[in-house]
Amino acid sequence: MHFTLHIWRQENAHAKGHFEKYEIDNISPDCSFLEMLDQLNEQLVGDKIAHPVCFDNDCREGICGMCGLYINGRPHGNDDGVTTCQLHMRKFTDGDEIWIEPWRAKAFPVVRDLVVDRSAFDKIIQAGGYISVTTGGVPDANTIPIPKYVADQAMDAAECIGCGACVAACKNASAMLFVGAKVSHLGLLPQGQVEHLDRVRNMIVKMDELGFGGCTNTYACEAECPKQIKRQNIARLNREWIGQMFGRDRKN
């Protein structure tokens, strides 16, 4: 297959970026989007045309959340429930023009080319996305005193890989889906319930502080999340944000 690529090139965080146009040929429909970029990079380096295009990746099987490109107007490209590394070139038609951009958000500054700094997510996690005490090894599922549907919901929320597609998709660059997923997956289970309200508060305060936008219920995040995290997690987050205003029996 043959493609015309328009790729965002940016020397470093402070440089002014621009789109560069590249032609690429001999792409197998079975290769992934990142493999296609590998092929491009080999071509760029081998022919001494330019520095290779920088992009984040690690597991290349949709579980680490490192990869993430804004492809033709959609985070993770034109497929539902996949990460960029899982996106296959057969999803495109031969001869397509493909525009590749980095995530755009105030909280996700561009580092270089298509790489953005997502440590804002880590800071949100550090603000409350943990359980303070060691709760021991993994208990047998049937020894945790919760109904199955709660376990299912916690598990679904725990699927979030922190890729940031929700922020990239949101017109407000809001991180509510991410925070909602984290709060749900920890707070629904007994081990995490104790600190639940504090966690909700601290993570939301941190999120606002870092410059993520507010949620206006557009649900672009839900549409683009590779792990199909549900908007109900945002509703839970909202509910519990209101709850923590009244429910925290603490002075600080």
Next chain:
Amino acid sequence: MVAVLGGFLLIFLLFHMSANLLILLNDGGAAYSAFCNFMGKTIAIRVMEVVLFGALLLHAVVALWLAATNRMSRPVGYHKPQKSKTHTTSKLMMWSGILIFVCLIMHFYDFYMVKIGLVKGEYMVKTEKLQDEEMSGIMQLANQMQMTPSDLVAAMKEEMATMGGDDEEADNYIESITAKIKVMDIVNNAYTNGNISADKKWIHRLNAEEKAVIKEAFPDSDVEPDFYYMARKKFKVWHIVLGYLVFFAVLFVHLTHAFPSAFQTLGLNNYKYNRAIEICGKIYTWVVCLGFAVIPIVIFLSE
């Protein structure tokens, strides 16, 4: 904040719409006028009016502020327009909101400003407030002699002139009733032109001068704006009807997102009830917008 205030406005809209449907009753305005009178009189309602304005303004201000800060969360935009499958109406909230605000200004000019006396409209008054002994005495006399009240007074004046005497008492008396006589003429006119409600409680379609006359003769008569006939008159004009229909269409777009969105923001939903909330939202939106839209359409199409 936006959701709580919006929820309050949603309840108001439903109320406003149901009340307006009274205009469609073909009772010469009896029911609707009684309703307007009640609304104008009750203290609690006047307080609510202020609260409502406050809520509306705050809703708009907070929403705009939110939109502004949200924009700042993405200083560098994308080159390619977003293609995610999303709820379009939610992205239009700000624009539909602004349009609604503009439409509301038109709406206030048409109706609310008349109430607070900034714009002239048509007025109505309760018949019972216009009755006293003098009035009914003269009315009876006029009826017996088959004259209009003003003719009667003119005749009386003439008679007195021919009698020649300068009967000051009589002069004064006539002077004192002229204002009331004018009112009687107005009432008579209303009867002949059919500007009286079916239950004979209201005299409708008074203009600003007539309002002034009545106010002079009966200072505590409470002449009120005649929304029933003002609506009927306005909705005969096609561009006003069109204006309002556009207004309701924009409102529809706004409400489509507003209803379920308020639940989401307040966290008052879950997997189980999401469908139900969405369906209720659809029903609410259709009922309110159609309910509003039906009024100008029916009035426009009726002869």
